[in-house]
Amino acid sequence: MNIDNAQAQMRKGVLEYCILLVLARQDAYASDIINALKESKMIVVEGTLYPLLTRQKNAGLLSYRWEESTQGPPRKYYTLTEQGRSFLQELDQSWNELVEAVNLIRSSHSNA
Amino acid sequence: MKKTEKVNIAGVVFNLDEDAYKRLHSYLEALRKKFGSGSEANEILGDIESRIAEILLEKTQRRESVSIEEVEEVIRIMGTPEDYEQSAETEPGTDTPRNSNPSVQRRLYRDPDHSVFGGVCGGLGAYFNVDPIIFRILFVALLIAWGFTFFLYIILWIALPQAITATQKLEMRGEAINIGSIEKTIRDEYQAVVSNARKNDGWDRVRNGIGEILNAILMVFKIILKGIGLILGFAFTIFGLALLFAFLSMVVVQKPLITGAFDDAQFYFSDLVHLFMPGTDTALLMAGVILFIGIPLIAIVYWGIKLLFKFKAQDKWLGLAFFMIWFFSAFLLVMIGVSTGERYQRNASVEKNIMLDSLNHQKLVLEVGAANLSELKSGNSVFFEKEQVAFYYLRDQKQIYGRPQMQIEKTDGSSIEVRVSNEAQGKSYSDADEHASKITYNWNLQDSVLHLSPLFSLPQGEEWNGSMVDIRIFMPIGSQIYIPESAELIMDYAETADWSDRHELGGKSWKMTGEGLIELK
Secondary structure (H helix, E strand, O other): OOHHHHHHHHHHHHHHHHHHHHHHHOOEEHHHHHHHHHHOOOOOOHHHHHHHHHHHHHOOOEEEEEEOOOOOOOEEEEEEOHHHHHHHHHHHHHHHHHHHHHHHHHHHHHHO | OOOEEEEEEOOEEEEEEHHHHHHHHHHHHHHHHHHOOOHHHHHHHHHHHHHHHHHHHHHOOOOOEEOHHHHHHHHHHHOOHHHHHHHHHHOOOOOOOOOOOOOOOOOOOEOHHHOOOOOHHHHHHHHHOOOHHHHHHHHHHHHHHOOOHHHHHHHHHHHOOEOOOHHHHHHHHOOOOOHHHHHHHHHHHHHHHHHHHHHOOHHHHHHHHHHHHHHHHHHHHHHHHHHHHHHHHHHHHHHHHHHHHHHHHHHOOOOOOOEOOOOOEEOOHHHHHHHHOOOOOHHHHHHHHHHHHHHHHHHHHHHHHHHHHOOOOOOHHHHHHHHHHHHHHHHHHHHHHHHHHHHOOEEEEEEEEEEOOOOOOOEEEEEEOOOOHHHHOOOOEEEEEEOOEEEEEEOOOOEEEEOOEEEEEEEOOOOOEEEEEEEEEEOOHHHHHHHHHOOEOOEEEEOOEEEEOOOEEOOOOOOOOOOEEEEEEEEEOOOEEEEOHHHHHHEEEEOEOOOOOHHHOOOEEEEEEOOEEEEEO
């Protein structure tokens, strides 16, 4: 198992969470979300985003509207829904619990 | 120099170099394979194509055609198909909660998420993949037409389990059971609960309350039914076994069928067949009867045991096979029945008439011989005696004896007339005639004395074929007759003025009048 593969796996797990976090701040295009992630040093390829966005939209967590673009075909402008917001709260809690748990394991590991 | 292909990506027209086109095409095909088909997959691929169009527009602003390097660049940005590996596999790619996946095993549950009372219609809807409202309408309509539908609903409520766990809910809808689908089910439930919590007003609470009460009542019913089920299972087993045993001992082991049930009668099954169903293969008939009666009995015992010990078995094919055999045996019996019926379809009789000279003979004296009944009813014989009808079959000699039937009637003629008919049946008239002529009945008329034999007989080995002997005495008004007591055995009917019982006829003289026979003192 190489490190890149393991890293990619970890990232994929939190990607859905990150998408919701970005959209919680403000509505955005898919490319905006990518950029926000890149700024925060979360490197992902663009392609992996689209399936996640569509699935979250179908699950009712996001909605979008079409915006015309001078640079090509119309683009989807995503926004977080009510459901999405409450789901995000749940995920926040899950994340905190997860981090706590991992930290505990780390500290007991380094002490041993 | 390169060839170019003109393509349309997300509505934007591009000119791609031939090799660029091939690369992009195979890339998009690989993605389509990963995502499959379905509206969700199409959305995702649409988004990807839009983005590809955007990127390409940016890159080729000053040039006419897209080169393969640019396509490679696009692929690098968007991600190779391998990058999509994980995300394409963790989700099942279904876009509707009620899908029609036929390959996973479907089970009928009650659906608590789509329930008005108990989720019966919801469960039915999930199983058949239609809107439960259809079943609700069906139930209400049937209820109006036929009240029993209410009990049908209750039975379903009791019999069907509720789909509680995610796995059960997936089974109910016939969806694949993997981590992704379970997760999705839980998520769907969560959202449904959240949106329902806001709508829960007074009416819903009332419905819930009723539902709870009904559930409690039904629990009680269930327990009672289980108890009944056990008792039934036990009863079926015992009953079935008893019948089976009795039946087998009768038919197979050749014990007498009925003794003492018909005023002295003794039957053996094979004798019955031989006598009354001429020409029938006894073995075949026996096999048919055993199967016809035995298979249902075995089935009853089997179901009884199943109910009692509550085990399931893969016995559909076995059951089908047995049913086929039973059906065949029924068919066989019908055929035998039809062919037997054919043998009795024609009647014939051989008659002999004697008229007494009216001047000299106005009184007839009957004399009926005595029958050696002890020999006829001995150990190795089959016989049937009921009132005045009797048949005897001596098994060793294979010979049949029977009682004739006598009738005394008024006639308008002037002479006493005695008519003796030997009657029999057969497949055709000539066949029946042949059977009739085989009957041996001894009687004669000397002066005014009519000597009658108490029994007629058939030749050895001859089958019954409906053989009967009929004696008719026609008496004009004014004529007289002496009836001995021994004649009571063969008396079928005498036209008496006061409807005397046949047991009152014997040992007396009678005179025929306009109203019938009256006793002469």
